[in-house]
Amino acid sequence: MVTESPIAGGQAEDAAVASRSATSTWRQATLVGLRSQSRHSRTLVFRVPGWPGDRPGQHVDVRLTAPDGYSAQRSYSLADASTPNRVAITVDLVPRGEVSPYLVTTMEIGDQLDVRGPFGEWFVWEPGEPSIGDGPVMLIAGGSGVVPLVTMLRARRRAGDATPTMLVYSVRDQRSLMYARELEEFSDDRATPAPAHVRVLYTRSAPDGTQRPPSRLNADDLTPPNSWESPTASRVYVCGPSGFVEHATGLLHEMGYSDGQIRTERFGPSGGQ
Amino acid sequence: MTSEFSAPDAAQAIPGSSTVLDGNAAAGEFSRVFASDPTMVTVRCRGCGATQGFTQLKAYLGGPGTVLGCRGCDATIARVATTRQGTWLDLSGASSWLFPPTS
Numbered sequence: 001m002v003t004e005s006p007i008a009g010g011q012a013e014d015a016a017v018a019s020r021s022a023t024s025t026w027r028q029a030t031l032v033g034l035r036s037q038s039r040h041s042r043t044l045v046f047r048v049p050g051w052p053g054d055r056p057g058q059h060v061d062v063r064l065t066a067p068d069g070y071s072a073q074r075s076y077s078l079a080d081a082s083t084p085n086r087v088a089i090t091v092d093l094v095p096r097g098e099v100s101p102y103l104v105t106t107m108e109i110g111d112q113l114d115v116r117g118p119f120g121e122w123f124v125w126e127p128g129e130p131s132i133g134d135g136p137v138m139l140i141a142g143g144s145g146v147v148p149l150v151t152m153l154r155a156r157r158r159a160g161d162a163t164p165t166m167l168v169y170s171v172r173d174q175r176s177l178m179y180a181r182e183l184e185e186f187s188d189d190r191a192t193p194a195p196a197h198v199r200v201l202y203t204r205s206a207p208d209g210t211q212r213p214p215s216r217l218n219a220d221d222l223t224p225p226n227s228w229e230s231p232t233a234s235r236v237y238v239c240g241p242s243g244f245v246e247h248a249t250g251l252l253h254e255m256g257y258s259d260g261q262i263r264t265e266r267f268g269p270s271g272g273q
Numbered sequence: 274m275t276s277e278f279s280a281p282d283a284a285q286a287i288p289g290s291s292t293v294l295d296g297n298a299a300a301g302e303f304s305r306v307f308a309s310d311p312t313m314v315t316v317r318c319r320g321c322g323a324t325q326g327f328t329q330l331k332a333y334l335g336g337p338g339t340v341l342g343c344r345g346c347d348a349t350i351a352r353v354a355t356t357r358q359g360t361w362l363d364l365s366g367a368s369s370w371l372f373p374p375t376s
Contacts, residue, residue, distance in 0.1 A: 024305040061301035075298045119300035122312035122328050242293060265328070266295040 026063060026114040027051065029087060031107055037178045040093040041144065042104055043079050046115065048087045054118035056081040056155040057125055057148045057237070059265075060089065063114040064099055074099045075267075077148035077239070078118060081155050087115055090178065092144035123265045125152045125237060127161030136164035136224065138233035140217075140248050142240020143171060145267065149239060150179050153186050153196055164228050166197040170217045170244065173205045197225045217244070219251050235261055242266040296328040302339040302353050303327075306362050315371040316341075320348035322368075 033045030054060075058078050065071040076089040093104040107113075125137060139149040146169050156165060167186070171177050177200065185191065187198040201221055202214045224231060236257060238248045245266045252262055296312065303311045314327040323345035330350055331342035338354025338361070350366040364370070 022308070023310070024301065024308070059297065059300075075301065116301060119304060119310055120297055120312050120328075121310045122326065123297060242295075245295075263328075264295070265297045267298070268294050 023052075023117055023119065026116045029113055029115045031109050031111050031113075033088075034109065037090055038092075038180075039175045040104065041090060041178050043088055043090045044103060044107065045080075046087045046089075046113075047085060048115060049085060051083075051085050051087055051115075052118075053082045053084045054078050054087075055121070055124045055126055056152040057123045058118040058120045059123075059148070060087060060115045060117035060119070062089070062099070062103075063116075064102065065114070072099050075119075077151065077265075079147055079151055081151050090144070090147045092178070120265070123148065123237065123239075123263055125155075125235070127156050127159040127163060132163070132235045134163060135235070136166070136228050136230055136233045138222070138224075138236045139165065139167045140222070140236065140238045140240075141167065141169045142217075142244030142248070143176065144178065145239035145241070145244070145265070146171075146178055147239075148265065149237060150182065152237070154182075156196070157186065157191070160193050162194040164194070164197075164230075166199065166225060166228075166233075168199045168201065168217070168221055170201045170203055170221075170240070172203055174202070174207045197227070217248060217251065219255060222248075222251055222255060232257065233261070235263065237263050237265075239265045240267070242268060294332045294334060296326070296330040296332055296341060298334060299330075299332040299339050299341060299353075300327075303351075306353060306360060309372075309375075313373050315373075316350060316367050317369045317371075318343040318345060318348060318350060319366050319368040321346035 027048050027050060029046035029048045031044055032047045035043040037043055059075050060078060061073055061075050063071055063073045076091060079088040079090040091100050091103040094100045141149050149167060183198050186196045189195055201217060203216055204214055206214045236252060238245050245264050249262055249264060300310060300312050311327050315324060316327055317324045323343060325344055329344055331344055333340040338352050340352045341350045343350050348366055352363045354361045
């Protein structure tokens with residue numbers, strides 16, 4: 001168990017950290033916060049001296065090293081953007097996974113791992129981006145692919161941005177739903193300056209009272225809400241397992257979207273959501 | 274030049290690998306050698322001539338290195354691997370890399 005107190009020689013260490021500003025350098029990260037997001041996912045907040053902050057949609061590499069020197073490395077989307085010296089990731093448990101069981105069930109406050117980044121300028125949406133203009137923007141998530149998209153919605157809310165925005169979130173069942181309360185806040189009619197349109201699609205079993213029968217994402221699910229003046233989105237972000245991303249981009253192409261309008265990020269192992 | 278390179282090529286990496294992702298997941302490894310975020314780069318495949326964004330390349334992370342494959346023809350585009358000798362960078366599967374101006 002690592003304590004929170006500063007170690008001897010802290011000043012020299014601070015100087016070393018400051019000089020290692022490159023994103024490709026591994027930095028030591030200390031777990032300082034935990035927040036459950038669903039039955040099998042949680043947000044981990046790390047203190048990372050020298051972390052420059054990040055943009056909504058970007059990701060980090062995480063490295064775990066065992067006492068015998070064996071190390072495993074994974075990429076995770078950042079769960080909250082633009083906080084200097086803080087890194088937050090939301091991790092969904094991958095059954096029989098090598099890294100996620102430790103992050104979701106074992107790691108405790110004060111424990112440490114290594115992070116580097118942020119990476120991924122391409123999969124970024126910040127309110128006011130000139131190439132998107134006034135939008136609209138469509139966000140399509142498969143499973144835990146919702147993480148970077150929620151980070152984008154948080155940035156939109158924080159900036160007081162009114163770009164018409166729809167989140168289409170495909171999830172296996174209610175137990176797997178992440179960020180449930182926050183999704184309600186985003187879509188609340190009283191949200192300022194404008195609510196985001198949120199569609200949760202259940203693929204295996206839906207809670208009582210859900211009109212849409214459980215099924216895979218289809219073209220109707222991607223039809224813009226009536227409130228949009230434009231029949232299509234200016235930009236679409238898709239994040240999910242590889243199979244989900246291929247399926248969603250196929251639907252978007254059939255609807256007339258071009259590759260230039262679509263930004264995708266896949267995570268593994270591949271498999272439908 | 275690549276004969277000492279032990280990383281599997283893309284064709285060998287597919288079976289048994291459950292981690293076929295995209296270039297987003299390889300950004301960290303490639304940023305080490307390019308000294309910048311590679312996700313805005315456009316790459317042309319030497320084999321089939323297809324032009325694609327770095328993030329749209331297939332990424333194989335399970336082996337001893339990080340391998341990028343063409344989404345059009347599956348040929349190996351690039352790979353990075355670190356051995357005791359150092360870090361190997363093989364770009365022989367690409368005919369060009371376009372780095373956009375940084376803002």
